[in-house]
Each structure stands twice: as structure tokens, then as C-alpha cells.
Amino acid sequence: MASREDIFTNKIFLCGALPLIKTIATDVPELAKKFKNTHAVVQISALDPEAPGGKYATHFVINSGEWVVHADKVSDKEHTNVELEFKSVEQMNAFFKGKIGPGTLPKMKGIVKNGGTFLSFMMVLLKMSSLLTATEAPEDEETQKLMVKCFFYLLTSGISTLNKQGHPEIKEWTSKSPDRVYALAVNDHPEVSAFLRIKAGKSRAGRGEYKRAMPFFTLRFDSFKSALGTLLGTDDMLDATKNGRIIMDGGPEFGAQFGGFLLVVGDYAK
Amino acid sequence: MRACDQLHTDICYQKANVKIVATHSGTSFGQAGSTHHALADLAITRAMPNLTVICPADGIETANAVNAAYNTEGPFYIRINRGFDRVLYQNMDYGFEVGKAVTVNEGTDITVIACGSCVFQAKQAADFLANSDGLSVRVLDMHTISPIDKEAIMKAVTETRRIITVEDHFVTGGLGSAVSEVVVDGGKACAFKMLGHPSFAMIGLQEDIMADAGIDANGIIAAVREVMNKDFEEDDNWDDEY
Numbered sequence: 269m270a271s272r273e274d275i276f277t278n279k280i281f282l283c284g285a286l287p288l289i290k291t292i293a294t295d296v297p298e299l300a301k302k303f304k305n306t307h308a309v310v311q312i313s314a315l316d317p318e319a320p321g322g323k324y325a326t327h328f329v330i331n332s333g334e335w336v337v338h339a340d341k342v343s344d345k346e347h348t349n350v351e352l353e354f355k356s357v358e359q360m361n362a363f364f365k366g367k368i369g370p371g372t373l374p375k376m377k378g379i380v381k382n383g384g385t386f387l388s389f390m391m392v393l394l395k396m397s398s399l400l401t402a403t404e405a406p407e408d409e410e411t412q413k414l415m416v417k418c419f420f421y422l423l424t425s426g427i428s429t430l431n432k433q434g435h436p437e438i439k440e441w442t443s444k445s446p447d448r449v450y451a452l453a454v455n456d457h458p459e460v461s462a463f464l465r466i467k468a469g470k471s472r473a474g475r476g477e478y479k480r481a482m483p484f485f486t487l488r489f490d491s492f493k494s495a496l497g498t499l500l501g502t503d504d505m506l507d508a509t510k511n512g513r514i515i516m517d518g519g520p521e522f523g524a525q526f527g528g529f530l531l532v533v534g535d536y537a538k
Numbered sequence: 539m540r541a542c543d544q545l546h547t548d549i550c551y552q553k554a555n556v557k558i559v560a561t562h563s564g565t566s567f568g569q570a571g572s573t574h575h576a577l578a579d580l581a582i583t584r585a586m587p588n589l590t591v592i593c594p595a596d597g598i599e600t601a602n603a604v605n606a607a608y609n610t611e612g613p614f615y616i617r618i619n620r621g622f623d624r625v626l627y628q629n630m631d632y633g634f635e636v637g638k639a640v641t642v643n644e645g646t647d648i649t650v651i652a653c654g655s656c657v658f659q660a661k662q663a664a665d666f667l668a669n670s671d672g673l674s675v676r677v678l679d680m681h682t683i684s685p686i687d688k689e690a691i692m693k694a695v696t697e698t699r700r701i702i703t704v705e706d707h708f709v710t711g712g713l714g715s716a717v718s719e720v721v722v723d724g725g726k727a728c729a730f731k732m733l734g735h736p737s738f739a740m741i742g743l744q745e746d747i748m749a750d751a752g753i754d755a756n757g758i759i760a761a762v763r764e765v766m767n768k769d770f771e772e773d774d775n776w777d778d779e780y
Contacts, residue, residue, distance in 0.1 A: 481699045
């Protein structure tokens with residue numbers, strides 16, 4: 269049986285990291301091309317005796333390049349074309365934390381019949397891994413942009429996921445909050461924005477800009493490079509704030525609170 | 539209403555360059571009794587075409603309003619109290635412009651739109667709520683009731699989605715009504731509450747009357763807390779987006 273911390277980590281992967289496969293597969297033209305004629309259901313799962321149905325999973329429904337993500341949902345067995353099935357939650361966590369070896373490799377189902385889909389899917393998975401494990405910002409702006417977008421999505425989804433899973437500190441924070449939106453943004457690039465709406469214990473992670481009201485707090489960066497400097501921990505936050513690479517739209521005390529929870533997600537997904 | 543004919547016909551209809559400064563407005567002469575409370579003047583004057591209606595927040599703003607009236611052709615109605623208003627502005631250079639609200643406090647949770655002596659109360663309430671409840675309350679000094687600053691109102695609707703109006707005036711016909719007309723015309727939903735006198739006010743000092751009507755800082759604090767617990771628009775989709 270997985271520990272509570274293992275479950276939190278696993279939910280971050282299922283609901284925060286794995287959904288980025290869709291973002292990468294649709295945003296990178298050479299990868300998008302590979303799914304143009306694909307009609308398949310691909311699932312990543314981890315067996316757990318405590319899970320309803322015996323496993324936790326996220327699955328993707330791909331239809332002619334259109335992706336639908338079903339995070340933390342097990343697909344119908346008959347309709348699953350490709351599946352990467354880990355023996356346990358701990359094994360899946362270890363694999364996605366980079367501990368790849370014979371003990372952590374998943375069982376690969378359906379790869380004989382759907383070799384093409386499997387290979388294309390693995391290429392996206394590898395791309396995601398290279399983006400999320402990078403220690404320095406890439407040189408070209410398109411990759412920087414994709415990386416920032418992925419981090420923004422991962423962090424906002426991660427906080428919302430932990431809230432829904434009852435993470436004590438995050439749950440306490442959302443429970444006491446009125447209807448508020450916290451956003452992550454890069455100047456002049458609304459397409460990478462992400463937000464987190466919280467209210468009385470409820471939360472929702474969203475893509476793009478929140479349109480219904482002005483965010484209560486926005487952590488804004490002046491460029492992709494500045495964003496990656498902070499996200500990868502290669503830039504000094506105080507210096508970045510002083511020199512306008514980080515702009516806090518809202519009360520700094522709320523920024524510190526929000527930033528603290530971003531770090532919590534980062535620690536689980538490290 | 540026959541007495542209003544002079545204003546209606548001789549001044550507004552003619553666009554005469556007449557400046558009216560009305561003192562003892564609202565409940566500022568509260569102890570004189572209900573017969574001496576001017577609580578319907580904004581409703582009457584803002585209905586008059588061509589008339590610029592200003593309700594300054596304090597002495598400094600009154601000076602700005604008088605300057606603006608002097609320098610602008612056409613009829614003006616400036617509504618002031620008895621000179622005992624709390625001081626909101628420290629100098630003349632805070633950006634006073636006829637028809638443009640002054641943002642006294644930045645905020646994103648809710649907007650309190652006030653005029654006259656209620657602006658100081660709203661600012662006090664905003665400061666208190668920031669410390670006690672961690673709420674971010676925008677306060678607009680809507681000194682010009684007519685023509686009203688539609689842009690600032692719609693910005694508040696879009697950005698904070700909750701609005702409270704506060705005035706030392708009957709709740710109908712004055713600032714709250716003027717703001718609500720803009721909101722309805724704008725076609726965007728928001729939570730909305732109007733604070734003012736529901737009927738003739740009691741006899742007493744202005745501070746007591748304002749507390750009784752809920753238009754002092756404590757009344758505004760209570761109203762903000764009430765509105766913050768309301769949904770400004772039905773949106774109960776809490777599914778994360780992937």
C-alpha cells in the first residue's frame with residue numbers, strides 16, 4: 269500500500285505532469301504530425317490494491333491529432349490500445365523521477381498491434397522528460413516558450429491536485445480563501461499563461477488568462493528566459509525582483525504564500 | 539418640485555454658466571433634524587440635462603471642484619457638507635478631473651464606489667479589511683455623479699465582479715442608482731449592493747446617523763463581508779483543465 273506522500277507524488281504525475289503530453293504533442297509541429305492519422309487510447313497506469321479497480325491511471329484519447337486527457341481516470345480495458353502499466357505507485361514515481369532501470373520499467377501492453385502509436389507516444393514522453401529535467405534554459409525561444417508553458421501548467425495543476433487530495437497546508441489555504449485567482453504569466457505572451465482559482469476549499473487549474481475577473485495575484489515574468497531562471501532555480505529571485513525580471517501584481521505576502529505552494533509541487537515532482 | 543423650475547428651466551435648459559454650491563448636504567447637519575437633511579438632491583440634480591453634479595470627498599477636493607467649475611463653461615452643482623469632513627487628500631495634486639473617478643485604494647476582490655464623506659469611510663474600511671480579512675478592496679472616489687465615469691465602473695465590474703456603492707443620500711436615485719444604470723447597460727453580471735439611507739434619517743450627529751444607516755466604516759466592512767460570500771456569477775465548474 270502506497271504512503272500518503274507517495275499518493276501525493278503520484279497524483280502530481282497523473283494530473284500535473286502526464287497531461288503535458290497533450291501540450292507537447294500538439295505544440296511541437298514535428299510531433300503533432302505523427303498523430304495526424306492516429307485513433308487510439310493510450311494509458312499510463314500504476315497498480316495499487318487500494319485503488320478503485322486496482323490501479324491509478326491517466327489516459328489519452330487521440331483522434332486525428334486531437335487529444336483529450338482523462339487525468340486520474342482508468343480507461344475502459346477493451347478500448348485501450350497502448351498501456352504502460354507500472355507494478356506499483358512507488359515504481360511509477362521512481363520512473364518519473366528519473367530512476368529508470370529494470371526494477372522500475374513498466375509492462376508495455378498493445379505495442380505489437382500499435383507499434384507506430386507506441387513509438388510516437390514514447391517520443392513525446394521523452395521530449396517531456398527532457399523539458400522537465402533540464403537544469404538550464406534552452407537557447408531557442410520556441411523551446412523556452414514550451415518549457416515555460418509546461419512548468420506553468422504543471423505547477424497550477426499540481427496545487428489544485430494536492431488541494432483535491434487533501435494536502436493539509438494547501439487545503440487550509442484554499443478553505444479560508446474567498447473566490448480568488450492566482451496567475452502565472454510572461455509579458456506579451458498570454459498563450460503561456462496559467463491560473464489557479466480557489467474558493468472555500470475548492471480549486472481549479474486553468475490554461476490561458478482568466479477572463480471573468482482580474483487575478484488577485486499574478487506572478488509575472490518579463491521574458492521566457494527570466495521565467496526559466498526562476499523556475500529552474502538558476503536566477504537569484506531577489507535580484508530578479510529588484511531588476512524587473514519578476515513582477516508581482518498583487519500583495520507580496522500573498523505572492524510568498526503562492527510561491528511556497530509552487531515549491532511544494534516542485535518538491536513532489538522533482 | 540416647482541422650486542426646481544429655476545434649475546431646470548433657467549439654468550440647465552439654457553446651459554447658463556451658473557455655479558451652485560449647496561452646503562449642509564446629506565446628514566451633515568444631522569442634529570437639525572430630518573427636515574434639514576438633504577438626501578434627495580443628487581437624485582434631482584443628476585436627472586437634469588447639462589448639469590455637472592459633483593460631490594467632493596473633503597475640503598481639498600472641494601477646492602479642486604470649485605476650480606474646475608470656474609474653468610468650465612456651463613452649469614455646475616457642487617454638493618458639500620459643513621466643513622467638518624475628515625481629510626482624505628493631503629494636497630491638490632492627486633489627479634482630480636471632472637467625470638473621472640479617483641482610485642483611492644487599489645484592489646481586486648471587490649470595489650467600493652463612494653462619494654462625499656463616505657469616501658473616507660470606505661478608505662478606512664478598505665485598510666481595516668486588508669489587515670483583518672486579507673481582502674483587497676478597491677475604493678473609487680466617484681466625485682462626479684453626472685456625467686459619471688462609466689469606464690471606471692465597467693473596469694471595476696470586469697476586474698473585481700463585486701460592487702458596493704456608498705453615499706450619504708437616499709439609497710434610491712443617487713450614486714448607487716447612477717452606478718447601477720451603467721452596470722445594467724454594460725451587460726456584465728456582478729454582485730451589487732447599494733448603501734445609503736433607506737428612508738428619512740434619524741435626528742442626531744452625522745457620525746451617529748451614518749452608523750445607523752450602515753454607511754460608516756463599520757457598515758461598509760459588514761457589507762463587504764456579506765458580498766464577498768456571494769457568488770457574483772454562477773460558475774461551479776471546479777474541474778481542472780488539461
